[in-house]
Amino acid sequence: MLKNALIAFLAPLPSIIFYLSFINYSISTCHPLLLVNLLFFFNVNLLFWLIAQIQSSHWMIDPYWTVIPVMLVHYYSSHPLAHYNCWRSRIVILLTWVWSIRLFHNYFRRENWQWGARQDWRFTDMSQQYGKHWWWASFFSIYLPHQLLLIGLSLPFYIIHSV
Numbered sequence: 001m002l003k004n005a006l007i008a009f010l011a012p013l014p015s016i017i018f019y020l021s022f023i024n025y026s027i028s029t030c031h032p033l034l035l036v037n038l039l040f041f042f043n044v045n046l047l048f049w050l051i052a053q054i055q056s057s058h059w060m061i062d063p064y065w066t067v068i069p070v071m072l073v074h075y076y077s078s079h080p081l082a083h084y085n086c087w088r089s090r091i092v093i094l095l096t097w098v099w100s101i102r103l104f105h106n107y108f109r110r111e112n113w114q115w116g117a118r119q120d121w122r123f124t125d126m127s128q129q130y131g132k133h134w135w136w137a138s139f140f141s142i143y144l145p146h147q148l149l150l151i152g153l154s155l156p157f158y159i160i161h162s163v
Contacts, residue, residue, distance in 0.1 A: 004116030015043040066104040076161040
């Protein structure tokens with residue numbers, strides 16, 4: 001389980017490093033929604049999918065949905081193009097943290113406090129359904145739909161920090 005914890009901490013590093021460096025360059029004028037969706041697509045969708053293929057388990061997507069909302073709300077609040085009401089932003093950030101902590105606790109309690117002990121049962125069922133095609137079908141049935149979830153989750157955070 002230590003290997004899975006290490007993978008979970010190292011996997012988002014490309015996005016974190018890019019985010020910390022983009023603030024100082026002209027890419028910071030890139031539209032926030034476009035940039036966050038590109039980062040998520042390449043770092044979470046593609047990289048996590050590749051890791052899942054290597055490990056033969058899609059366990060990593062579940063714990064990351066406990067931190068992705070927190071990362072998103074801080075991304076939008078700290079983006080150079082952000083313009084927002086300070087109190088409204090603080091309330092949303094606080095509520096996002098509370099929600100994330102609750103989800104984090106619930107996930108790890110369900111997994112007996114272990115990183116990557118198992119993948120979601122729905123992924124196991126789908127892998128049996130798709131058989132030998134699961135390796136590529138998993139991208140379209142797990143990771144691409146999460147991109148749509150990200151867009152839905154991003155819109156309120158973006159609106160709060162751009163009005």
